[in-house]
Amino acid sequence: MKVTGDQALVKKINKSLILHTIRKHPELSRARISEMTGLNKATVSNLVAELQEDQLVLEAGPGESSGGRKPLMLHFNAMAGCVIGMELRVKQLTAILCDLNGNVLSEADSLLQRHDLDDVLAEMKTMIGELIAKAPSTPYGVVGIGVGVPGMVDENGVVLFAPNLAWEKVHLRELLEESFSIPVVIDNEANSGAFGELNFGRGEDVRHLLYVSAGSGIGSGIIIAGELYKGSRGYAGETGHMCIEAEGIPCSCGSRGCWELYASEKAYDLASMELPAHRTPDLIGFAARGDAAAERQFSEIGAYLGIGLTNLINSFNPELIVIGGPLSEAREWLEPSMQQMVAKRTLPYHKQQLEIAFSTLGSRAAMIGAGFSAAMHFLGHTRVMV
Amino acid sequence: MKVTGDQALVKKINKSLILHTIRKHPELSRARISEMTGLNKATVSNLVAELQEDQLVLEAGPGESSGGRKPLMLHFNAMAGCVIGMELRVKQLTAILCDLNGNVLSEADSLLQRHDLDDVLAEMKTMIGELIAKAPSTPYGVVGIGVGVPGMVDENGVVLFAPNLAWEKVHLRELLEESFSIPVVIDNEANSGAFGELNFGRGEDVRHLLYVSAGSGIGSGIIIAGELYKGSRGYAGETGHMCIEAEGIPCSCGSRGCWELYASEKAYDLASMELPAHRTPDLIGFAARGDAAAERQFSEIGAYLGIGLTNLINSFNPELIVIGGPLSEAREWLEPSMQQMVAKRTLPYHKQQLEIAFSTLGSRAAMIGAGFSAAMHFLGHTRVMV
DNA sequence: CGACTTTGTATATTGCTTAAACAAAGTTTT
DNA sequence: AAAACTTTGTTTAAGCAATATACAAAGTCG
Structure with missing residues (x-):
């Protein structure tokens, strides 16, 4: 059944519009919201009153007058509830507890020895349980759990295939929802990272963003028109x-x-030269001390990164590309050859408004993105397309 | 200013929903529309009455009874107006006059000797003028002109760059709208083709479609969630x-x-072997007569097409890929090596629900798509996202 | 201190969807 | 053939959300 219009829908659209307007700005008066949204002052007053009852909006007291009555400033109550963001990596499990605006309240991590589902799931549950216990008392409590995993995920939160974990068809969302009775959002790690960068990193006010996560392989998250794009069955972006x-x-x-053979950590095994180390942090250490082989390896990876990026640029024409993942820590040695390659090979019109940047959230992007995804799921977002 | 909700919006959403429901089905009663959309019978009656006043919906008389009063069948009045669809190619200008459902009423084409803007524009205007003159008398007359061009187009209908025409920054929409005072939609030829295939070719009920147009170069149109995707500045899909x-x-x-060096007509110039001809129709003739060199050339192009398609599949994960453009006429010799390459190189999960087909609209896809795009522009489409 | 501004609320109006009743036009049962 | 049931489409009254307008409250400024 399609979505039809009625008064309830109108209210939902406008309430959602007001909530997200307040959320995106630190402090606003009702009058300014009315100006910004185009809604009538009375409408804003009514809906804000409901949002206050919902505890999602708080009154912060009077603000500065601009020549008349002082405005009553409103702000988003990020502490109306908490969410948990988690990233599952091959050798590590990391998680955060954060408020509805993505502010980190608590962190946790642990090393993973084994990858069988039972062990990993037990560890995930323990970690989530501990974070829930740490959650402060809030009106809604913990309202969502978001998890980024290194593999393909379908629209039902099933991990279809995660080669590095040797997982296949794991109903992860179902398993976690059964344990905690809280809505769970499962996503590919690169998609989560893209969502994190979009909202907290370089990606503010960007409509089309590409997040490329380089580590043991290459994955990418695609944001189109401000929204995560997933293919017909939910696992696009396997650009590696x-x-x-x-x-x-x-x-x-x-x-x-394949791109990731040349431009990820997989390149170490196929290196034409003798490498002093085969793990990224170690290799970064060598490069920092001026080791020529390490420097050359990174420079080569950078060049191949640039080649693959060019393909993505020509297909997607994004405004911003963010490089993340473990390899992004080697920025110093990757960037020159990468930027050079892109500059040489990109169509002139695409270059005009494109920026290629390295992640500001670093290795936390996926975790933060996963958590924020759960928060947005809780808040909802109804809007109109013309 | 953002889109807010009010009663006018509700009406617009529901009227649009009803109109497009009727348009997509040959005959419907008010009662069935009410069932299908979930709208109240009274609402459907009211809005259908308005659509009848607007002349967009007609009553076709009584239908078959299903055990009670006979239903009054409604159908979309495709002849409420006409649109013109046009494709500009390097050596040819083709156009059609069609009704609002894409049914062709009249066709026209002419060869282009020169590519300077003045000449081409004059020829376009003549052709459009002739088709407008041929248009039958309808309530709204000719309501839109859609043009597909071989180059990058921005969101304002400016042809930024068309290398094969040596055009740069041509304000084509503006120029045509000034001449005819009819809304004009300019799009990349591949985007138009994708839109044509989506609506009239293989793409019905498909949400994610990729149209690859192979000819003097390679272009592709990307349909995401049933809608044409254009990058941040309107010219994504330059996958060649x-x-x-x-x-x-x-x-x-x-x-x-670049892909198009190996998998488009450009490959003829770089061929490793002696070719009996250097134009696609001629080469097809030789292949049909069993010429080994021609057959091998097509087979090689097919293999390279497959390689590039694999990249697109891994990035976009489409449900359907349609191969169009002049080269698609050589399907017989391209397809085996192409399908084989894709089968060999695609990730197993992507293969599951993917179909690769050749265009059913042939060389008319872009023209039909451009026209239909103009028709959809006229009809409008307001809807809600959750 | 009086005139003007700005903010936020109260009131009456408008217009859309809806549920329910109803009228019209069939088919099926007895 | 008449009565009972079905299906279709319209009419009517009710409910509700946004809006314009008026208004009250609380400030600034000369």
Whole structure:
């Protein structure tokens, strides 16, 4: 059944509009909301009153007068509830407890020895349980759990395939919702990272953003028109297996010359030269001390990153590309060759308004994004398209 | 200013919903519309009455009874107005006059000798003028003109760059609207083709579709969630310059190893073997007569098409890919090697629900899509997102 | 201190969807 | 063939949300 229009819908649209307007601005008066949204002052007053009853909006007292009566400032009550954001990596589980605006209240992490579902799930439950216990008393309590995982996820929160964990068809959302009776959002780690950067990193006021996470492989999250784009079955963005060398090295996926063979940590194993180390943090250490092989390896990876980015730029024409993931820590040595390659190979019109940046959230992007995704799910977002 | 909700909006949403419901089904009664949309019978009656006044819906007389009063069947009045769809190619200008449902009423085409704006524009105006003259008498007359052009187009209908025409920053929409005082929609040829296939070709009931137009270059139109996706400045889909060979042949775009060097008509010039002809229709003739060189050339192009398609599949995860453009006429020789390459190189999960097909609209896809785009612009489409 | 501004609320009006009753036009049962 | 049931589409009254307008409250400024 399609969505039809009635008065309840009108109210929902306007209430949602007001809530998110307040959320995105530190302090606003009713009068300014009326100006900004185009809604009548009376409408704003009514809906704000309801939002106050819902405890989602608070009155912060009088503000500065601009030549008349002092405005009563409103602000979003980020502490109306809490959410948990979690990232599952190959060797590590990290999580945060944060408020509805993504402010971190508490953190937790633990190393993973084994990858079988039972062990990982037990560890996840323990960690979530501990964070829930730490949650401050709020009107709504913990209202959502978001998890970023290194694999393909469908629209029902099923992890279809996670090669690095050797997982297949794991009904993760269902499993967690059964344990905690709280709405759970499962997403690909790159998608979560993209959502994090969009809202808290470089991506503010950006409509089309591409987040590329480089680590043990390459994944990417695609934001289109301010929203996460997922393909027909929810697992687009597997750009690591994009072919950049038609007759290149055979890949485990069945293809040849995949991008991530040249531009992720996988390149270490195929390096033409002798490397002093095979783990990114160690290699960064060597590069920092001037090791030529390490520097050259990063520079080469940077160049290949640039080649793949060019393909994405020509397909998506994004406004901003953010490079994240473990490899992004080697920015110093990756960036020159990467930017050079992109500058040389991109169509002139695409270059005009494109910025390529490294993540400001660092390795926390996915975790923060997952949590915020759960928060947005709780708040809802109804709007009109013309 | 953002879109707010009020009663006028509710009416607009519901009227639009009813109109498009009727448009997509050959015949419907008010009662069935009420069931299908979830709107109250009274609401449907009122809005249908308005649509009848607007001449967009007609009553077709009584239908079959299903055990009670006979229903009064309604249908969309495709002849409430006409639109013109046009495709500008390097050597040819083609256009159609069609009704609001994309049914062709009249066709026209002419060869282009020169590419300077004045000449082309004059020819376009003549052709449009002739089609307008041929338009039958309808309540609204000719309500829109849609044009597909071989180049990048921004959101204001400006042709930013069309290398094959040597055009730059041509305000095409403005120029045509000034001449005819009818709304004009300008789009990239591949985007128009994608829209045509979505609505009249293979793409019915498909949400994520990729249309790849192979000819003198490669362009692609991306349909996401049933809608044409355009990048931040309106010219995404330039996938022809995607790099599939890191150290490949230098391209005029500044990069190396671009897809279209290997998988479009450009491959003829770089062919490793002696070709009996250098124009696609001729080469198809030779292949049909069993010429080995021609057959091998097409097979090679097919393989490279497959490589590039794999990249697009991994990035977009579409449900359907449609191959169109002049080269698609060589389907017989392209398809085997192309399908084989895709089957070999695609991630298993992507393969599950993917279909790769050749265009059913043939070379008319862009023209039909451009016209229909203009028709949809006239009818409007207001809806809600949750 | 009086005139003007700005903020936020109260009131009457408008207009849309809806539920329920109803009229019209069939079919099926007895 | 008449009565009973079905289906279709319209009419009517009710409910409700946004809006314009008026107004009260609380400030600034000369």
